[in-house]
Amino acid sequence: MFPGAYRRRVEPRVYIDVSGVPELRTLTTTPKVTLGGNVTLREAMEFFNVLSAQDQEYAYTRQISEHIDLIANVSVRNIGTIAGNLMLKHEHREFDSDMFLLLETVGASLIIKADKGSDVTKSPAEFLDYDMNQKVLYQIVVPPYDNTYVFKTYKIHASQSENYLKGKSVFSQETLTGVMNLLEQELQPDYILPDASPQYRKGLAEALYYKLYREKFSCSCVGSTKFSSSLVVPTRLNLTPFRSPLFHRRILEASEIEPGTSGPVAMNSFIRNSKALLDLIYWEDRNDQFLLQLSGSRVKSKYLSGGELLTRPPSSGVQQFQTDSSQWPLNQPVPKIEALVQCSGEAEYVNDHPPIPGQLFAAFVLTTEAVGNIVDIDPSPALVSAADILACSIGRTPLSRVGGEANLYLLFCSGKVLYEGQPVGIIVAVTRRLANKAANNVRIQYTNVEKPVIQLRDIVGAENGTRVDLGQASGANIDKGVTVPIGVTHVVKGSFCNSRQYHFTMETQTCLTVPTENGLNVFSSTQWMDNVQGAIAQILAIPENSVVVSVRRVGGAYGSKISRANFTAAASALAANILNKPVRMILRMETNMRAVGFRPEALNKYEASTWTAVQSSKEGPKGMSGFESRLGLLRVGVDDVGNIKYLKSDFFCNIGSSNNYSYALLVPVLFPNCYTSLDWSVLNHDVMTHMAAQVPTRAPATFQCIASIEYIMQHIANVVQKDPVQVRINNIAAVHPVMSMIDELKTSSQYDERLKDIEAFNKVNRWKKKGISLVPMQHNLLLIGTFRALVSIYAADGTVTVQHAGTEIGQGINTKVAQVCAHTLGIPLDLVSIQPSNSVVAANGDSTAGSVTSDTCCYATIECCKILLARLEPVRLTLVDPTWLTLVSTAKAMEVDLTAVYMFSSQRDGKPYAVYGVCVSEVEIDVLTGQQQVKRVDILEDAGQSISPLIDVGQVMGAFVMGMGVWTHEDIVYDPTGGAVLTNRTWNYYPPGMKDIPIDFRVTLKKDSPNPVGVARSKGTGEPALCLAVSVFIALRNAINSARTDAGVANGWYDLVEVHLHLAGGKVENHFGKTTLSTPDRDSNLDLPVIGSLVPREWTSDNGSDLPELFYDTKPVLILEQGLLSVFSPYLSSLLVWCPDKSLPRQLRAETIAYSDNCAQSVEQVGDPVSIPRLYQVNRRQEVIWFVKALSTPVSLIEFPAEKTRTLLAHSYFVSNNRIFYLLTTTIHREKKH
Incomplete structure (x- = not known):
């Protein structure tokens, strides 16, 4: 059995392959339909497809097959078995097993074999409580049903509602009203992050019943089956919490959305339902024979789509580009030269290097708290297998400076915890599995544990702004005391937030370090070889020419391996240097997501109200907190056609626990996109939180900036009631290159015609809606380095x-x-x-x-x-x-x-240039559930004269889909109490899959557009198209607008904070007459949460009060003690020391040893006090102690006068079976206290 979604509790010592056991591979139809337990999900699907076509009593199994097609993915279905799926459910009751629900619904029987005795037959529900020790899930038997049964599956189980439906007429308004009320009362889901909110799950259950109800009145009827008006729909409902964090509020009846802060957290809630829907629901084929003859005249045509599933046709696409054969191979459309070896699996990545004799594996030990101080690290639980674990090191080392930035990344936690998942050390073992297991077993004790500050909105909305950098303005200085310019008739307000995004690479952070006679050969999955080389040389205090970094290829990066590859490389090199053995370090995905960081979350705030040209803004908006007033939130003043007369923006970026990477210089430049911005003022504010330092991600800053201004353009269009495309054009200079591209794409994509078709479609469909959006782009590129x-x-x-x-x-x-x-x-x-x-x-x-x-x-x-x-x-x-x-x-x-x-x-x-692009996106949504599809995407991008057209087209398409993931699928969910990343693997973090890409994907590289300053007249294509994906978000919003209009909601602007589905919150009216299901208008303003106090920034320049008094003694001291210091300085360095000496006692008492500058009185062997550390031996009271002599200057590059520097060395070790397993040496440098 594959472990699937769960790690094994105990690793088996022996694997037995049962895939070839004939009895477990049974597929028979006589005397009963029987499937062997080891039949794969794919084989079951194929079997049911054939069976349903051959035997009417098993026609329903076609629907089982189609539901199985929604389980996991092709690879899992090809190897995962029915018994394996059911055993996962048996061992983990919380596991959302679709197979279990399907088999329980149809009344299947499970045949179980024991080593002795006869077979045992259990229902799926009984199977959960049956002891399976020494037993085998042998076969599954499914029963026949005649055509009087209707089989529908939902992962909902509401027994009171089921009992209520028995004997009721489905055509009765009383039945509909009654079951809605019961579902509202009965369904009380729990709330365990990252599961979807209870409000959504309850609302979805109600919507699914209504959808089933609507479907029964809209299905095609081909035969002459007769049904009475008292027909009962025999739906089996079974409520099981699902995984995706979806729909955190409600779309009231038809996308009637409560206002609040908008962004992908909101839209993800709406769109990621397509994934949850696949987890939740199976729909009957539209050609099934059912009630249309009886009910067609009783249901309005615009409601018929409520019972239909969005069907996805095969994907298609068009790629158009210009090529000049006279210049080939330049400008020739050729595949990547590595394409074949990558497809065949022959392409070599870091971990494909053959095993080296004596190699070891390293794994990070991570903090389990987000805020606090480490008082003790106990590796003893990790070292119980002394014969297998070779070394354990817990220490603190500052990593090299990145890009000349002022602050340092810490390789290991200094003792003051910055975020949950921060590395505190490494475990080195003979296998990767053993190293990871041992790393998880290290016990860390904390003090001063506090609730972390995670949410950007909490900080921005708080009165205490100690975590927010005030930033510097760029552009026109527009203050609240400035009178609104002449011609301004509207001032819009709002906010926009994009969520974090994981760098979903196929290769996590990986490094192999091999000691050689000349130093270290390092094979790192890095984007920056020089940076890795410098970091390793600094940490080990060795010359840079003794470190050779090699990279053949990297399995994806997106920015995550610019500086963060230093972590694995430095840790691997540290262990390899100490042990003089090759050390591999391959981060598990969970570790990668906890320790490395993500695309920063960004919040753009803008505020004002609707004013006339003769009014002024001297008094400023009312109701603002002091902090908000001080920062000055974004204001946009426009005239009646949407021309921006002035704009003031505050852009907040959640940079995490370190300010090594800031958007301060980028945001003011990139925010305007392609729009005229003479009267704009934009400030960037870096906001520090208790999460891993955020990492540049594909199109850093540009992605957030373009999304923000496009959202504002959409808002302006709503306020002035003008076409959004025209509003955009009004704010672009007439001579701007993107203007001609807009006209070109509007024509080639048939934008105007499709817009009319969509409007016509939305008028006649209440529960299906379409939306379309056009977005322009200017992506500025600067050649640096x-x-x-x-x-x-x-x-x-x-x-x-x-x-x-x-x-x-x-x-x-x-x-x-x-x-x-x-x-x-x-x-x-x-x-x-x-x-x-x-x-x-x-x-x-x-x-x-x-x-x-x-x-x-x-x-x-x-x-x-x-x-x-x-x-x-x-x-x-x-x-x-x-x-x-x-x-x-x-x-x-x-x-x-x-x-x-x-x-x-x-x-x-190098000369800078801009990449221009335009995108038209069309989407369709199911209002009742939130299921969505991107129907068509047209992209026109200016790539200059492409060096390699096929590669550039591929980059455009890949970048767009990655950007689409932010708005439709991906979101990082944190535990608000402990600060842990809850969406830390593919089980709960969903990048777009092959069925999520645009159904019709058309990409054109602009013709006759050579770049006069570009290399070979080309332009970069790797990042720009990512920014165009916001068009999908806006198109989805437009589709929701239509649903709100149908619900009777005024066509005003609203903010998408959390999108919810709700049907029972309003009044259920007669669906067989003139009225329809409706709910009251619930538009209201939602205030951002305010937290009372925030922890000041870490690492202030003078924090001497945190250090022990001995630190300020008049003489330097050397402290040797077991365990780690409880308080540390930020200015520290660390080296591992490996000591195989068996004469060390099990315990070493703490002592203080005074020593002179050259340590002559304390050591038997005295060396030249050079900057490179040397190993010395001290013999005192027959105890052998190893330590590293203090450096003459701090390796952290913090310059202090020598006379003001004090040195503290702390040694910590663990002894088992008379072997020392780790010895830590930490050097701390601080200014003398005066």
């Missing part, structure tokens, strides 16, 4: 090898480099080979990020080729029309250097 390329020509056969300073992270950089190389040299593409990158060629290079590394590396490669061609030109002149091979072989004979190196410099070679 230095990147080298090395090109070598081999004279024997004319082949060429290129090494460059970039990293292949899936974006196709190697293919583009090969194409420009072949084009410049004038040779076939297949003569060019790209070799893995390393820190030798890429010395002092920058990170692969920002969609520009392909540009910079291609530029460096082109320059290398030009150098080589210049060297070959004199040789060519001596030959008559030579072939390439003749030319290079002759050059070699003439001792011409056939290797060239060039470094791209942003100051010399």
Whole structure:
């Protein structure tokens, strides 16, 4: 049995493959329909499809098959078995097993075999309480049913409502009203994050009954089956909490939404229901014979769609681009050069390096609290298997500075916990599984534990702003005391928030470190080799030239491996250096999501009310808190056609526990998108919270900024009652390049015609709605940093090898480099080979990020080729029309250097440019459930003259779908009490899947648009299209608007904070006459929660009061003690020490040893007090103690005068079976207290 969604409690010592046992693979129809327990879900689906077509008494099994198709995914269904699924339910009652509910509903029998005795038959419900020890789930038998039965499945079980329905007429208004009231009273779901809210789950249950009710009156009827008006729908309802955090408030009857702060947290709630719906519900085929002949004339046509499922046709797409064959292989549409080896599984990633004799595996030990101080770390539970665990290290080390930023990442917790999941140390073991298990068993004791501050809205809404950076304004300075400019007729207000996003890579943070005679060879899944090299050298206090970092390719990055790859690389290198053995570190997904960080959450606040041109804003908006008033929330003043006369914005970014990465310089520049912004004032505010330091993610800042301004444009259009597209056009300069692109895409996508069709569709459909949106984009790109390329020509056969300073992270950089190389040299593409990158060629290079590394590396490669061609030109002149091979072989004979190196410099070679794009997205929603589909997406993007069109098209499509995930599927849910990430694996975190992409996906690269400042006249494509995905969010909002209009809600602006489904909250009216289900208007303002106090920022410059008094003694001291210090300084460094000596006693009492500057009185062996640490031995009272001499300067790069520096060394170890398993050395540097 596969562990599935749960980790095994105990690892089995022996695996027995039962997949070939014939008795467990049974598929028979006589004498009973029987399936063996080891039949896979895919095989069961195929069996039921055939059976339902052949036997009318088993026609219902077709619906079982279609429901199974909604379980998990293709891979799981291909290997997961019926018995495996049921045993998961048996062992974990909370497991949402669709198979269990299906089999229980149809009254299936489970045949169980024991080692002795006869077979035992149990129902699925009885099976849950049956002891399965020493037993096998042998077979499943499903019964026949005639055509008087109707089979529908929902994961809802409401016994009172079921009993009420018995004998009732489904055509009775009294029945509908009664069952709705009962469901409202009976269903009381629990609330355990990250499950959906109880309000949603209750509302969905009511909606599903109504949907079933509506479906029964809308199904096609082909046969002559007769039904009486007293027909009872025999629906089996079974309430089981589902996983997705969906619909946290209600769409009143038809998307009547309570206002509040909007954003993807809200829209995710609405849209991710498509995933929850698959978990929850199965719908009968529309061609089934049922009640239309009886009821068709009794139901209004606009309500008929309420009973239908959104059916998804096969995906299709169109890719259009321009190519010039005269320039090939440049501009040639070729697949990635790694495509075949990736598809075949031959492509090598870090962990594909063959096992090395003696290699070990490392795993992080993580904090389990978000706020507090560590007082003790007890690794003894992790070290019970002394024969297997080789080393354990718990320590604190500052990581190297990232990009010259002022603050440091801490590799290990300093003792003051910054967030749940912060690494406190590592475990090293002989297997990865053992290392992970041991790391989970380390016990950490805390003090001063507090409730963490997680939510951005809590901080922004609080009076205490100690966690918020006030920021600096950019653009026009518009204050609340400034009179509204002439021509302003409206001032809009609101807020917009985008949620966090995980860098969902196929390869988590991974590193392999191999000690060599020259130092360390490091194979890291990093985007920034130079940064990893520097971090390792700093932590180990070794020269950088002894660390060689190599990267062949990275299994996805999206920004997560720019600086955060340093964590695994530094920890792996630390252990490898101490143990002198190869050490691998591959983070589990849970560890990766807890420790690394996400795309930052951003909140854009804007506020005002509707004013006329003669009114002023001197008094300012009423009802603001002092903190909000001080910050000045966003205001937009517009005229009657939507022209922005002034705009003032405050942009809050949740940066987590460290301010190493800030949007302060980016937001004011990127916020305007393509709009005229002369009278705009934008401030960015970094907000610190108790979560992992947030990480740059694909299109950092640009994604949030463009989404925010597009939301504001939509708001303006609503206020001035103008077409949203026209409002956007009104705010773009007439000569702006995006203007012609808007016209082009409106024509090619048939936007105007489709808009009319959608309006007509929405008028005649109450429960299905469509929406469409057009969004423009300007994505600014800046070529920064230095990147080298090395090109070598081999004279024997004319082949060429290129090494460059970039990293292949899936974006196709190697293919583009090969194409420009072949084009410049004038040779076939297949003569060019790209070799893995390393820190030798890429010395002092920058990170692969920002969609520009392909540009910079291609530029460096082109320059290398030009150098080589210049060297070959004199040789060519001596030959008559030579072939390439003749030319290079002759050059070699003439001792011409056939290797060239060039470094791209942003100051010399790089010029900024903008990428323009326009997108039209069309969606359809099921109002009753929130199920959604992206029907069609048209993208027109300016990629210049593409170097590699197929790669650029793929980047556009991939970026768009990743961005779509923020608005439709993905959200990071935290435990509000403990600060833990609850959505930490694929079981509860859902990126878009293959059935979530646009059904009709059309991408066009703009023709005749060479980039005059771009490399080979091209533009970057890796990130920009991500920003266009907000069009899906806006299209969904437009669909909801139509449902609100049908519900009688005024066409005013509303904010999507939490979207809920509700049917019983209003009055249920007669569905067979003129009236329809309706609810009262519930629009009201929702105040943001306010917290009373916030913890000040950590790491103030003077925190000496937190240190023990001995710290300020007049003489330096060395403290040796068992256990960790209870209070630590932020300025510290740490090294692991491995001591295999068996003479150490089990206990070592604490003592203080005075020593001189050169330690001559305390050590037997005295060395030169250099900056590189040296190992010394101290013999006192027959005890052997190892320690590292204090550094002359702090490695944290905090400069203090030597006379004001005090040094504290703390040693901690654990001894078992007379072996020392870890020894910690911590060096703390602090200024002397005066």
